Amino acid sequence: MEDIKLLKGNEVLAIAAIRCGADGYFGYPITPxxxxxxxxxxxxxxxxxxxxVLQAESETSSINMIYGGxxxxxxxxxSSSSPGLxxxxxxxSYLAGAELPCLVVNVARGGPGLGSIQASQADYFQLVKGGGHGDYKLIVLAPNSVQEMNDFVGLGFDLAFKYRIPAVILTDGIIGQMMEKVTLSPERPRRTEEELAKECGDWATTGRKASRGKANLANSLFLDSVDLEQHNLHLQKKYREIEKNEVLCEQIQVEDAEYIMVAYGTSSRICMKVVEDMRKEGHKVGLIRPITLFPFPTEIIAKAAEHSKVILSVEMSAGQMVEDVRxxxxxxxxxxxxxxxxxxxVVHSPAEVYEALKALM
Amino acid sequence: MAKIKGTIEVDIQKCKGCAVCVSVCPTKVIELGAKVNDKGYNYVVMLNEDDCIGCAGCAMVCPDSVITVYKKKFE
Amino acid sequence: MMKVEKISENMVYQKPRLITNNTMHYCPGCSHGTVHKIVAELIDEMGLEDNAVAVSPVGCSVLAYNYIDIDWVQAAHGRAPAIATALKRLMPDRLVFTYQGDGDLAAIGTAETIHSLVRGENIVIIFINNAIYGMTGGQMAPTTLIGQKTATTPYGRDTALNGFPYKMGEIAAMMPGVTYVTRQSVDKPAAVRAAKKAIKKAFENSIGCKGTSFVEIVATCNSGWKLSPVASNDWMRENMFPEYPLGDLKNNG
Structure with missing residues (x-):
C-alpha cells in the first residue's frame, strides 16, 4: 500500500533519508x-x-563528517542553505577530488553575504560551476515539488554511488517550507557490512585492511603534476559519461513552441502557469525544465532553439543558468x-514573467 | 658469568645520518661513519661490537626504522 | 671471541611489519618517523590491522598513509577530528585516530578539535607539537614559544604582536568527555617506551568507546629550528619541556 503523507519539503528530505537506508546525517542549523x-x-x-544523526559545530565540520562517512x-x-554551502x-572540492559519494542539499536563500532567508536561485554558479577550487563537477538535481524532494534523495544516493561523486539537491526556501502531499519511497534497509564491502570494497576506508589484503586510502593529494593531470583526465572522463547518461529534463509543450522558457525548481512552477495563460491566448509557448542542472540538458535546448524565436531563462537570480542556455x-x-x-x-509572479515574455514577442 | 652481547644491522641506503641513535647509545658503540650512501648521507656504523649490549635504544629512536638489533646471552 | 649471529632467533628489534618500505620524506632525525613506528608497532601488537582507520592532516605528516600500512583518510587542513568523528560514529567498533601537527590541530582546526573533545568522541588524537609549521618552511605556530625565532617571527615571538603559546593538552583535559590526556616525547629510548604505553592506552580507550584520548607528543623540527637533530633534542628538553611538561594530565580510563 502506498504511504501518502502531507509534509514540508524539508521534512520529507529527512523521512526519505531514513527510508532509503541512509547511514548518517551530519548538519548545522540554518534557515530555511x-x-x-x-x-x-x-x-x-x-x-x-x-x-x-549528529549536529555539528559548523557547516565546515558537517561537510568533513560527510567526507569521513x-x-x-x-x-x-x-543539508544547509546558501551561506552554509x-x-x-x-x-x-575534497569530496570531488577524492571521488567520494554523498548527498548534499542546498535549500537556497538570497545572497550575497548573509543576504536574506527568502527563497533564491542564486547558487546555480556555486554548485553547478564549482564553488570550491579545482576542475570538478557535482551532480545537481533540481526538484520542483515536495514529491521530487522525496524522490531525489534516493536518486541522489544512487547516482552518487554509481559515479563516486557528490550529488546535490539544489532547491530553495519555498520548496523546503511548502507542504504538499507526497507518496513516500518504499523502505529499503541500510546496507550490511558485507554488502558495503562488496559494493565499495576496493576503495572504502572501512578499516578492514587485513581481510581485504590491501589498505584503502581516501585522498585528493597528487604531488606529482603528471599524476594530478592523469587524475583530472579521469575525472573529466567521468563527467562526460554523466553528461551522456544522466540528463533529466521535463518538456512542456515545447514541440511547436516559438517562445520557450527555461526554468528549474520553484521558477518552473511559475512558468507552467505562464505557459497555460499564453497558450489560452494562442501564443505558441513552451517550457523546458532542467531536472539535472549538471548534467545540463544542452542538446534538448539546442534542438528546441531550432524552431524557436526566443528562449527566456527565468530564474530567481540576476541571470546564472542563462549562461548555460546561451x-x-x-x-x-x-x-x-x-x-x-x-x-x-523576491519571487517573480506569473504576471511578471508573462509581461517579460510578451515584451519579447 | 653470563654475558649479554648485541649487534646491529643498518639499512645503509635508508639511513639519513641524523645521529640520534649515536646520541642515545649507552655504551658508545656506534657512530656516523666516513663513508656515504647513495644519497650522500654518512650512515651509522658499529665502532666496537664487543661493547654492544643489544639494548635496542638506537633502533627505538631511529625515525627511519633502519636498525635491526640482535642479542644473545653467552653463558 | 663471542659473536652474535644475525639470525632471527637472536633478533630483538626490527622495522615494524606495518611500516612500509617507502623511504620517508621527513628530514633526517624528524620525530614523525619515530611516532609512526610506535603507532605501527601497536596496531600490529594489538591485532588492530583489521580494525583501524586513521586520518592524516595537512602538514609534514600529510603523507603518513605512505608509511603506515592501514586504511587512511587524508583530511583537509584542520578537519581531521570531524572526519574521525563520522568514521567512529558510523563504525563504532573500529579504532579511529587522527595524526595532526600543531598548525593543523591548534590553529586552522581549532573548532574541529575542540568540538570533538566537547562531544567526547571515542577517537584518539595524536598531536605532534613541535612549535612550528614544518612543511611550509618554519613559520610561527600557535605553540611557538615566546621569543622563539621562526620564518614569520624572525625577531622572536613577541606577545604584543603574536600573542601567547597555548596549551592544547590542558584545554583537552578540561573537557568532561575526554578520558585521557598525556604529554610525551620520543627523544630517548625510555621516552619512546613511555609514549608507546600512552598510545596503547589511548587505542584501548577508542576500541572500548571510553571517550576521547589526546596524546600530545612534544617533538622536534630540526630543519625549522635550524639545529642538528641531536642539538634539537637538547633544545627541546631545555626549552619546550618547561612550557609543555611531560606526563599524564588526565587519566580517567
Whole structure:
C-alpha cells in the first residue's frame, strides 16, 4: 500500500533519508532548512534503522563528517542553505577530488553575504560551476515539488554511488517550507557490512585492511603534476559519461513552441502557469525544465532553439543558468536568448514573467 | 658469568645520518661513519661490537626504522 | 671471541611489519618517523590491522598513509577530528585516530578539535607539537614559544604582536568527555617506551568507546629550528619541556 503523507519539503528530505537506508546525517542549523535535522532528531532513526544523526559545530565540520562517512562507503547526507554551502565548498572540492559519494542539499536563500532567508536561485554558479577550487563537477538535481524532494534523495544516493561523486539537491526556501502531499519511497534497509564491502570494497576506508589484503586510502593529494593531470583526465572522463547518461529534463509543450522558457525548481512552477495563460491566448509557448542542472540538458535546448524565436531563462537570480542556455543555443542560431528574474529573495509572479515574455514577442 | 652481547644491522641506503641513535647509545658503540650512501648521507656504523649490549635504544629512536638489533646471552 | 649471529632467533628489534618500505620524506632525525613506528608497532601488537582507520592532516605528516600500512583518510587542513568523528560514529567498533601537527590541530582546526573533545568522541588524537609549521618552511605556530625565532617571527615571538603559546593538552583535559590526556616525547629510548604505553592506552580507550584520548607528543623540527637533530633534542628538553611538561594530565580510563 502506498504511504501518502502531507509534509514540508524539508521534512520529507529527512523521512526519505531514513527510508532509503541512509547511514548518517551530519548538519548545522540554518534557515530555511532547519526542519531537516529537527525531523531526524524527532524520528530518532538510530533506534530503528541505526542511522547516525549528529549536529555539528559548523557547516565546515558537517561537510568533513560527510567526507569521513563517505570515505568509509557509507550513505551519508548533509543539508544547509546558501551561506552554509559557501563554507562547505572546501569540503565539496575534497569530496570531488577524492571521488567520494554523498548527498548534499542546498535549500537556497538570497545572497550575497548573509543576504536574506527568502527563497533564491542564486547558487546555480556555486554548485553547478564549482564553488570550491579545482576542475570538478557535482551532480545537481533540481526538484520542483515536495514529491521530487522525496524522490531525489534516493536518486541522489544512487547516482552518487554509481559515479563516486557528490550529488546535490539544489532547491530553495519555498520548496523546503511548502507542504504538499507526497507518496513516500518504499523502505529499503541500510546496507550490511558485507554488502558495503562488496559494493565499495576496493576503495572504502572501512578499516578492514587485513581481510581485504590491501589498505584503502581516501585522498585528493597528487604531488606529482603528471599524476594530478592523469587524475583530472579521469575525472573529466567521468563527467562526460554523466553528461551522456544522466540528463533529466521535463518538456512542456515545447514541440511547436516559438517562445520557450527555461526554468528549474520553484521558477518552473511559475512558468507552467505562464505557459497555460499564453497558450489560452494562442501564443505558441513552451517550457523546458532542467531536472539535472549538471548534467545540463544542452542538446534538448539546442534542438528546441531550432524552431524557436526566443528562449527566456527565468530564474530567481540576476541571470546564472542563462549562461548555460546561451552556450546550448550557440551564436550561430537565430534564436534570441534572454533572462528574466526577480532576486534577492523576491519571487517573480506569473504576471511578471508573462509581461517579460510578451515584451519579447 | 653470563654475558649479554648485541649487534646491529643498518639499512645503509635508508639511513639519513641524523645521529640520534649515536646520541642515545649507552655504551658508545656506534657512530656516523666516513663513508656515504647513495644519497650522500654518512650512515651509522658499529665502532666496537664487543661493547654492544643489544639494548635496542638506537633502533627505538631511529625515525627511519633502519636498525635491526640482535642479542644473545653467552653463558 | 663471542659473536652474535644475525639470525632471527637472536633478533630483538626490527622495522615494524606495518611500516612500509617507502623511504620517508621527513628530514633526517624528524620525530614523525619515530611516532609512526610506535603507532605501527601497536596496531600490529594489538591485532588492530583489521580494525583501524586513521586520518592524516595537512602538514609534514600529510603523507603518513605512505608509511603506515592501514586504511587512511587524508583530511583537509584542520578537519581531521570531524572526519574521525563520522568514521567512529558510523563504525563504532573500529579504532579511529587522527595524526595532526600543531598548525593543523591548534590553529586552522581549532573548532574541529575542540568540538570533538566537547562531544567526547571515542577517537584518539595524536598531536605532534613541535612549535612550528614544518612543511611550509618554519613559520610561527600557535605553540611557538615566546621569543622563539621562526620564518614569520624572525625577531622572536613577541606577545604584543603574536600573542601567547597555548596549551592544547590542558584545554583537552578540561573537557568532561575526554578520558585521557598525556604529554610525551620520543627523544630517548625510555621516552619512546613511555609514549608507546600512552598510545596503547589511548587505542584501548577508542576500541572500548571510553571517550576521547589526546596524546600530545612534544617533538622536534630540526630543519625549522635550524639545529642538528641531536642539538634539537637538547633544545627541546631545555626549552619546550618547561612550557609543555611531560606526563599524564588526565587519566580517567
Amino acid at each position: 532548512q532547519s526542519e531537516v535535522m529537527e525531523t531526524l532528531m524527532d524520528e530518532r532513526p538510530w533506534l530503528t534503522t541505526g542511522m547516525v 563517505a570515505a568509509a562507503g557509507k550513505r551519508v547526507m548533509t 559557501s563554507l562547505m565548498c572546501e569540503g565539496l 552556450l546550448a543555443v550557440g551564436c550561430a542560431c537565430k534564436c534570441r536568448v534572454e533572462h528574466f528574474g526577480r532576486f534577492g529573495g
